[in-house]
Amino acid sequence: DGGITQSPKYLFRKEGQNVTLSCEQNLNHDAMYWYRQDPGQGLRLIYYSQIVNDFQKGDIAEGYSVSREKKESFPLTVTSAQKNPTAFYLCASSPRSRSGNTIYFGEGSWLTVV
Amino acid sequence: AQSVTQLGSHVSVSEGALVLLRCNYSSSVPPYLFWYVQYPNQGLQLLLKYTTGATLVKGINGFEAEFKKSETSFHLTKPSAHMSDAAEYFCAVSAPSGTSYGKLTFGQGTILTVHP
Numbered sequence: 001d002g003g004i005t006q007s008p009k010y011l012f013r014k015e016g017q018n019v020t021l022s023c024e025q026n027l028n029h030d031a032m033y034w035y036r037q038d039p040g041q042g043l044r045l046i047y048y049s050q051i052v053n054d055f056q057k058g059d060i061a062e063g064y065s066v067s068r069e070k071k072e073s074f075p076l077t078v079t080s081a082q083k084n085p086t087a088f089y090l091c092a093s094s095p096r097s098r099s100g101n102t103i104y105f106g107e108g109s110w111l112t113v114v
Numbered sequence: 115a116q117s118v119t120q121l122g123s124h125v126s127v128s129e130g131a132l133v134l135l136r137c138n139y140s141s142s143v144p145p146y147l148f149w150y151v152q153y154p155n156q157g158l159q160l161l162l163k164y165t166t167g168a169t170l171v172k173g174i175n176g177f178e179a180e181f182k183k184s185e186t187s188f189h190l191t192k193p194s195a196h197m198s199d200a201a202e203y204f205c206a207v208s209a210p211s212g213t214s215y216g217k218l219t220f221g222q223g224t225i226l227t228v229h230p
């Protein structure tokens with residue numbers, strides 16, 4: 001089945017560690033996105049990529065990094081510079097980063113700092 | 115800049131009652147509008163969207179929404195609530211041009227509870 005796969009579903013990070021969340025899609029979509037979800041705040045855009053080897057910062061990029069070496073993959077690294085990383089992270093994709101196109105979401109990953 | 119306001123973080127209805135979830139937007143250009151649903155611990159699923167054309171949009175699971183430009187609103191309705199409708203609902207906007215092109219801006223979400 002086509003879709004977006006995020007892993008792991010649950011991840012625990014110690015203070016000062018970097019962690020990487022995986023996102024893979026087999027929908028042949030050009031555009032991919034990372035959102036962060038906190039209770040009562042909706043979803044906020046971290047990074048997005050419209051094409052391989054290119055990506056742009058979203059509204060809350062500080063403390064995060066991404067890469068887009070393959071069309072189907074868009075991993076997110078949460079660095080130690082991110083002061084409050086505990087949240088639900090959602091990866092998404094769309095045929096192109098074009099207004100009106102539907103954005104499809106993965107099942108999400110929970111990150112908890114311990 | 116564009117923004118979305120969802121009125122009411124929690125809405126509670128009885129099974130079989132009308133569901134009305136409110137969404138107002140702010141955009142410098144006529145926007146594209148979306149409603150997504152999220153079940154606990156899962157990703158978001160598209161319910162419906164408005165881009166151009168008919169202002170009354172029908173979506174999945176019996177939901178519909180009407181784009182009202184004069185009121186800058188895109189409220190979500192369903193005539194008769196079902197227990198399975200209990201979830202969190204997000205309204206979102208994207209601009210057809212400008213710096214926000216292609217990206218969604220979300221409201222804070224409304225949690226719908228359905229009582230037997």
